[in-house]
Amino acid sequence: MIQKNIDCEKCFASPDAIFSLLTPEELEYVKKHHSCAYYKKNDILFKEGDEPIGLLMLSDGKIKVFREGVGRREQIVRMVKPFGLMGFRGLFATENHIATAVALEDTVICIVDKDDLMKLIRENSNFAIGIIQALATELGFSNRRTVALTQKHIRGRLAESLLFLKDTYGLEDDDATIKIYLSREDIANLSNMTTSNAIRTLSTFASEEVISISGRKIKIIDLKKLERISALG
């Protein structure tokens, strides 16, 4: 699965990626020592219980990270977009992965092994602060999400998920269609509801002309209304 030193240039070039915080020497070092991995749609990057191997940066593609709860029902806790970091939390909490990561489309990731990661954190305080920022942002997201998922009703949860997907992956050229191709089941697992209810509620939103649906493509027609539904709960 893992091929050495191919095709993560984007990770090293993008100003959005955490590697932009490295010194030229460190960057050179990482370029030499990292690995790349390629995954096809539905491939598993890591599973709950696996030992973390280091820092994974998504170079290309989309990933869902979920936990299995009661009755193997999955709850998506994160959606990753390019240059997002994964897989290193457990290293620091000294535990194995508590979630599973699956590619939603063909995906390339960049891997920095744990020793190199620790080395960078120790040597470069900017990089360490970058890691802290990533965790702090993610924790904020998680706390907000906990409350939204537990307190909002189905319509509110689904509306919030759609807005979240829009914010995360953006819109297509029509400036309306959410740039992700998710099954109804994934949308349900993101929004803490059954697949039936995700389908049903999406249909309702469509009939209310808040969104329009064409297969798995979801177009936001009335953003204000969608935001209102989300805010109201």
Place this chain on the structure above:
Amino acid sequence: MIQKNIDCEKCFASPDAIFSLLTPEELEYVKKHHSCAYYKKNDILFKEGDEPIGLLMLSDGKIKVFREGVGRREQIVRMVKPFGLMGFRGLFATENHIATAVALEDTVICIVDKDDLMKLIRENSNFAIGIIQALATELGFSNRRTVALTQKHIRGRLAESLLFLKDTYGLEDDDATIKIYLSREDIANLSNMTTSNAIRTLSTFASEEVISISGRKIKIIDLKKLERISALG
């Protein structure tokens, strides 16, 4: 509210506290530059929307951290025990507080302002890693909790909360009574249910002889059973 340089010795002496990672010089510096703050039961440490001022370490007491959701209903996202860190997440995510912290009993905290905090993180990689560990652990907790709160049924959620309180604050000398004094409302806000349902379900647990209740004191009678209820959902 804030008095300078009094009574946080514990924070500087405990091997459990993050300050144990500081060099003697840094420790001296923090001892000189920190502040102490004293709060009575129900006092607010910080509110959702407030600007973070630095790192808060709980020296003595107990604190709940919650977010207000739909209809001002509060969801507790964290319970802090001595030497736990608070209030710095927003500094790194560059946003204001997204939650409110309230003292559950008389409380002493130690405050390191943000400039000093940044200085320590930049200078001492062990300290930086300590901060990373705190965030990583908290994020793991939050993710687990999201799934438990959304997927488990009332009994499972309440059982889990009781076990969580036991693990966080420990047991009294009888090795059974949970060492915290919480209102039913707080228990409900921790467990994502209405106060009525918290009261009702606690009564049920008592009648099933899983716990026994004496006012706000909760004694765990059948730990195995409680764990089973929590695991089952």
Place this chain on the structure above:
DNA sequence: CCATTAATATGTTTTTCAGCATAATAGTGA
């Protein structure tokens, strides 16, 4: 110490949503 308010307790009603069933449609592999 009493009056007032807050917290706890418990019963009843209503809403929300999960669970199940069934059908139609879309995807996939031999």
Place this chain on the structure above:
DNA sequence: TCACTATTATGCTGAAAAACATATTAATGG
């Protein structure tokens, strides 16, 4: 291409939990 499977769609039923109502008990302040 056709058979087979997965996904989407929709209706119906029942369980779970919120909302509401009303006592009862405990805590608090004048």
